[in-house]
Amino acid sequence: MTTVIKNGTVVTADLTYKADVKVDGGKIIEIGPDLSGDEILDASGCYVMPGGIDPHTHLEMPFMGTYSSDDFESGTQAALAGGTTMTVDFCLPDPGQGLVDAIKRWDNKSGLAACDYSFHMAITWWGEQVFNDMETVVKDHGITTFKHFMAYKGALMVNDDEMFASFQRCAELGALPLVHAENGDVVADLQAKLLAEGNNGPEAHAYSRPPAVEGEATNRAIMIADMAGVPLYVVHVSCEESHEAIRRAKMQGKRVWGEPLIQHLTLDESEYFDKDWDHAARRVMSPPFRNKQHQDSLWAGLASGTLSCVATDHCAFTTDQKRYGVGDFTKIPNGTGGLEDRLPMLWTYGVSTGRITPNEFVAVTSTNIAKILNCYPQKGAILVGADADLVVLDPEKSKTITAASQVSAIDYNVFEGKEVKGLPRFVLTRGKVAVMDGELKAEPGHGKFVKREPVNPVNKALSTWKELTAPRKVERTGIPASGV
Numbered sequence: 001m002t003t004v005i006k007n008g009t010v011v012t013a014d015l016t017y018k019a020d021v022k023v024d025g026g027k028i029i030e031i032g033p034d035l036s037g038d039e040i041l042d043a044s045g046c047y048v049m050p051g052g053i054d055p056h057t058h059l060e061m062p063f064m065g066t067y068s069s070d071d072f073e074s075g076t077q078a079a080l081a082g083g084t085t086m087t088v089d090f091c092l093p094d095p096g097q098g099l100v101d102a103i104k105r106w107d108n109k110s111g112l113a114a115c116d117y118s119f120h121m122a123i124t125w126w127g128e129q130v131f132n133d134m135e136t137v138v139k140d141h142g143i144t145t146f147k148h149f150m151a152y153k154g155a156l157m158v159n160d161d162e163m164f165a166s167f168q169r170c171a172e173l174g175a176l177p178l179v180h181a182e183n184g185d186v187v188a189d190l191q192a193k194l195l196a197e198g199n200n201g202p203e204a205h206a207y208s209r210p211p212a213v214e215g216e217a218t219n220r221a222i223m224i225a226d227m228a229g230v231p232l233y234v235v236h237v238s239c240e241e242s243h244e245a246i247r248r249a250k251m252q253g254k255r256v257w258g259e260p261l262i263q264h265l266t267l268d269e270s271e272y273f274d275k276d277w278d279h280a281a282r283r284v285m286s287p288p289f290r291n292k293q294h295q296d297s298l299w300a301g302l303a304s305g306t307l308s309c310v311a312t313d314h315c316a317f318t319t320d321q322k323r324y325g326v327g328d329f330t331k332i333p334n335g336t337g338g339l340e341d342r343l344p345m346l347w348t349y350g351v352s353t354g355r356i357t358p359n360e361f362v363a364v365t366s367t368n369i370a371k372i373l374n375c376y377p378q379k380g381a382i383l384v385g386a387d388a389d390l391v392v393l394d395p396e397k398s399k400t401i402t403a404a405s406q407v408s409a410i411d412y413n414v415f416e417g418k419e420v421k422g423l424p425r426f427v428l429t430r431g432k433v434a435v436m437d438g439e440l441k442a443e444p445g446h447g448k449f450v451k452r453e454p455v456n457p458v459n460k461a462l463s464t465w466k467e468l469t470a471p472r473k474v475e476r477t478g479i480p481a482s483g484v
C-alpha cells in the first residue's frame with residue numbers, strides 16, 4: 001500500500017521546497033508534484049521533515065541503585081509522540097562483564113521498541129577481553145560508537161590510560177569515541193566537602209559540578225583523541241568552557257563534535273534554588289543546568305555550527321526514585337526526561353525566536369547525527385530510497401506541556417507549563433503512521449535495530465593524515481661510535 005504526504009513543504013538540512021512525498025514498503029519511493037497513492041495524508045500548512053534522531057537516551061538503565069523508569073516501550077512511544085523516529089541508547093557492561101554479553105541484555109530490553117533504534121557501547125572497564133570484544137561489537141553487531149564516562153568515580157568512570165587505550169582501538173576499528181566530559185576526581189572531592197559542610201540539598205549537586213570541571217575534561221578528551229588519531233563526540237555539552245574547547249579544536253582542524261541537550265538550552269540553574277526539594281531534585285542531572293551566559297553560548301554554537309546535534313540524554317526517574325537522595329544529594333539518581341519535548345521545545349525556543357532556521361533545525365535534530373553515526377541517508381534524509389521516517393510538523397499547532405498529558409512513564413515533566421508551538425500532525429516510522437492527526441498510534445515491537453558500518457570518511461581522512469605526518473626515524477649514515 002502506498003501513502004502520499006500531500007500539499008506540504010519539504011524541509012531538509014539544506015533545502016526548502018513544495019513537494020508531495022510518496023512512501024511504500026517503509027521507504028520513500030517518489031518526491032514531486034501531484035503524486036497519488038492509496039492513503040493520503042494532508043500536510044497543508046505543514047513542514048515535511050526527516051524524523052528526529054535522538055542520539056542520547058538511557059531507557060531502563062541500571063544506574064545509582066535503580067533503573068530509569070522509561071523503558072524501550074514507553075520511551076520510544078514518547079519519542080514518536082514528539083516527532084522523533086530513532087533513538088540511540090547506551091549499552092552498559094557491568095564491571096568485568098564482556099561487551100557482547102552486555103549487548104544481549106540490551107537486545108532483550110529493546111523488543112518492544114516502537115521506533116527504530118541503535119546502540120552505543122560504553123567502555124566501563126579495560127582489559128584484554130574489552131579490547132577483543134570491541135572488534136566483534138563493531139564488525140558483527142554494527143555498533144561503531146564507544147562511550148567513555150570521565151565522571152561517576154567508583155562506578156562508570158574510566159581513567160586517562162584506559163581512555164587512551166580505548167581511543168586507539170577505536171582508531172584501528174574505524175569507530176568513534178564519545179565522552180561524558182567532567183573531571184570525576186574533582187567532582188568526588190567537591191561532593192565530599194559539600195556534604196561535610198552540611199550542604200546536602202539538590203542545589204549542592206550543581207555546586208559540585210562547576211563549568212570548569214567540564215571544560216578541563218573536554219580539553220583532556222580532545223587531546224587524547226588527537227594523540228590517538230581519532231575523531232571525538234562530546235555528549236551533553238552544557239557550558240561555554242566545554243564549547244570553547246570544541247570550538248578551538250575545530251579551528252585547529254580537529255574532528256570534534258559537540259552535543260548540547262534541549263534541557264541545557266532552555267532551563268537554567270535557578271531550578272535548583274527552588275524551595276521545593278522535589279522540584280529541584282527532579283532536575284538533578286549531570287552536567288547540571290547552567291546560567292543564561294552558558295545558554296547563549298550553546299545557542300550560538302548551534303547557529304554557527306560549532307555544536308552539531310541537540311539530544312535529550314533521556315534518563316527518567318520518578319519522584320520516589322529521586323527521593324533516594326533526601327539528606328544526601330549524591331544519592332539522587334542523575335537524569336531527566338525530554339524525548340517527547342525535544343522537537344517542540346527546540347522549534348519554539350529556537351526557530352520561532354529566530355535563533356536557528358528551519359533547515360538548521362533539521363540539521364541539528366536529525367541529519368548531522370545521521371552523518372556522524374554513519375547511517376545517512378538511510379536515516380536523516382528525504383531522498384528516494386531513504387527510510388520513510390518522517391515528521392509532518394504543523395507550525396501553528398500549540399500545547400502546554402504537562403506531566404498529566406505526556407506519554408513518558410514518570411510523574412512530572414521538567415518542562416511543565418511551557419507553551420510550545422510546532423507539533424507533529426503526522427509521524428511515520430519506516431512508512432507506518434505512528435501519529436495520525438496529532439493522535440499517537442504507535443505500535444510497540446515495530447522498531448528495528450539500525451546496524452551501522454565502521455570507517456566513515458572522516459575516520460579515513462584522519463588516519464590518512466596521521467599516517468602521512470607521523471614521526472619518522474631519521475636514517476643516518478656515518479653514525480659515530482658510541483662514547484662508552
Ligand SMILES: NC(=O)NCCC(=O)O
Pocket residue numbers: 058180284285286287313315334335336
Ligand atoms: N546525565 C545524567 O545525569 N544521567 C544519565 C547518565 C549520563 O549520561 O551521565
Ligand SMILES: [Zn+2]
Pocket residue numbers: 180235236286287
Ligand atoms: Zn553523561
Ligand SMILES: [Zn+2]
Pocket residue numbers: 056057058313315
Ligand atoms: Zn547520558
